[in-house]
Structures are given as C-alpha cells and as structure tokens.
Amino acid sequence: MAVQQVVPGVHMIAVGPVNTFLIESNDGWALIDTGLPGSADRILKAIAELGKPPSAIRYILLTHAHPDHIGSLAAAKKATGAVAYIHSADAPIAAAGKGFRPMKAAPGLLTGILFRLFVRLDRVVEPAPIEHRVEDGERLPIAGGLTGIHVPGHCAGQVAFLWPQHGGVLFAADACSNMRGLGWSLGYESIEQGKRDLSKLGAFDFQVACFGHGKPILENAARKFREKWAVASAV
Numbered sequence: 001m002a003v004q005q006v007v008p009g010v011h012m013i014a015v016g017p018v019n020t021f022l023i024e025s026n027d028g029w030a031l032i033d034t035g036l037p038g039s040a041d042r043i044l045k046a047i048a049e050l051g052k053p054p055s056a057i058r059y060i061l062l063t064h065a066h067p068d069h070i071g072s073l074a075a076a077k078k079a080t081g082a083v084a085y086i087h088s089a090d091a092p093i094a095a096a097g098k099g100f101r102p103m104k105a106a107p108g109l110l111t112g113i114l115f116r117l118f119v120r121l122d123r124v125v126e127p128a129p130i131e132h133r134v135e136d137g138e139r140l141p142i143a144g145g146l147t148g149i150h151v152p153g154h155c156a157g158q159v160a161f162l163w164p165q166h167g168g169v170l171f172a173a174d175a176c177s178n179m180r181g182l183g184w185s186l187g188y189e190s191i192e193q194g195k196r197d198l199s200k201l202g203a204f205d206f207q208v209a210c211f212g213h214g215k216p217i218l219e220n221a222a223r224k225f226r227e228k229w230a231v232a233s234a235v
Contacts, residue, residue: 003046006216007166013046015039018068025143028058033069040075054080063173064158065090074126088133090157097127103187115186151175153194168206178214198229
C-alpha cells in the first residue's frame with residue numbers, strides 16, 4: 001500500500017486515479033475525500049499501516065460531490081463512525097448518491113480527449129448522511145483549525161481546505177491538477193469561475209499544495225499558483 005507522507009502529520013493515499021489524504025490530530029484524524037466506490041478497503045489498509053484503527057478517523061471532509069471523491073463515503077463512514085463535512089451545494093448529491101451536475105472539458109486538445117475518456121457523471125454511488133455543511137471562510141475545529149475556501153468553478157459545491165501548519169498546506173481538490181505539471185483539471189462547470197477560483201487560491205499563503213489528481217507541490221506552492229494563473233487568466 002502506497003502511503004506517502006506529504007509533510008509531518010499529512011499523508012497521501014492514492015486510490016486509483018484520485019488522491020485521498022489523512023491529517024493527524026490528537027482530537028481525531030481527518031480523512032479528506034474517499035475515492036471511487038470500492039476504495040474504502042485500501043484506505044483502511046493505509047490507516048492500519050500508520051498504526052491506527054479505523055476509529056481513529058473522526059472526520060471525513062469531502063471537497064466536492066463527484067463520484068471519484070464521494071464514491072466510498074458510505075463505506076468509510078460505516079467502518080470509522082466518522083462524521084461527514086461537505087459544502088451545502090453538494091450535500092444533497094452526497095446524501096442521494098446521484099444527481100451529479102454536468103461539466104465541460106477544460107481548454108486543450110489532450111485535456112478534451114482525456115475528459116471524454118475518463119469523466120463519467122452519470123453513475124450512482126451509495127448514498128450517505130452528511131452531518132455538517134461547510135461554507136466559504138468557515139474555520140473548522142479539526143486538526144487545530146482547517147479553513148474552507150469555496151471554489152465552485154469545477155463543481156458548484158467544491159471546497160478547498162487550508163491547514164495553517166508547515167507554512168500552510170492547501171488541499172486544492174480539483175480546482176486544478178498537477179498531473180503533467182500544474183495545470184487545469186479535466187473539466188469545469190464554469191471555466192471562467194474556475195479561473196477566478198485559482199486567482200482566489202493564489203492570494204492565500206501556503207508552502208504546500210495537495211491535489212485530487214497529481215503530485216503534491218512541496219515548496220513555494222502559492223508563488224507557483226500566482227505565477228501560473230496570472231498567465232492562465234489571460235487564456
């Protein structure tokens with residue numbers, strides 16, 4: 001099982017094409033996203049590798065309601081007993097396990113091809129109850145404080161999370177990706193809003209950035225966002 005430490009206290013678990021993350025805390029660990037359906041066993045094995053039982057996970061933070069991020073939410077909740085957090089715009093989708101909103105491909109020929117090959121929003125996943133709704137700018141009393149940042153371009157209920165430790169760790173969700181370098185995610189509900197989201201994220205201070213798809217950036221991440229998206233905003 002590939003469990004990668006991003007920084008002390010943060011671990012990345014790749015479950016197929018999407019990344020999930022664990023944040024350590026004395027008051028209970030947090031799991032960010034749950035992968036596609038069938039990913040729960042791999043996440044639980046990773047937790048065991050880190051020497052913890054499933055019950056160590058007290059919080060599940062969903063960045064947004066797409067099948068590759070909430071697909072194993074129900075199974076993860078059953079195994080851990082954790083409470084779930086998601087933005088109010090996406091809570092009904094997670095609670096129903098269906099009703100995913102359509103997207104369009106991001107700019108670029110290759111991106112368009114990959115979008116058509118891999119993006120499937122017509123599926124149904126197991127529904128799960130949502131205990132808490134996260135709003136823009138809300139500071140959650142988890143792991144010493146995580147701030148939710150509403151970035152709805154990719155998905156109307158998408159929230160990035162900023163953890164202030166280690167100079168700032170941003171969990172950027174699918175606002176962008178780092179697959180072949182820092183760039184677009186495959187699709188957006190609104191690409192224009194997506195551009196504004198990336199400018200919004202770049203205004204925060206963070207050294208590290210973690211992505212739903214691709215490798216983490218381990219230093220000077222906010223500067224790289226500002227440099228990249230100052231150019232991208234003119235596309």
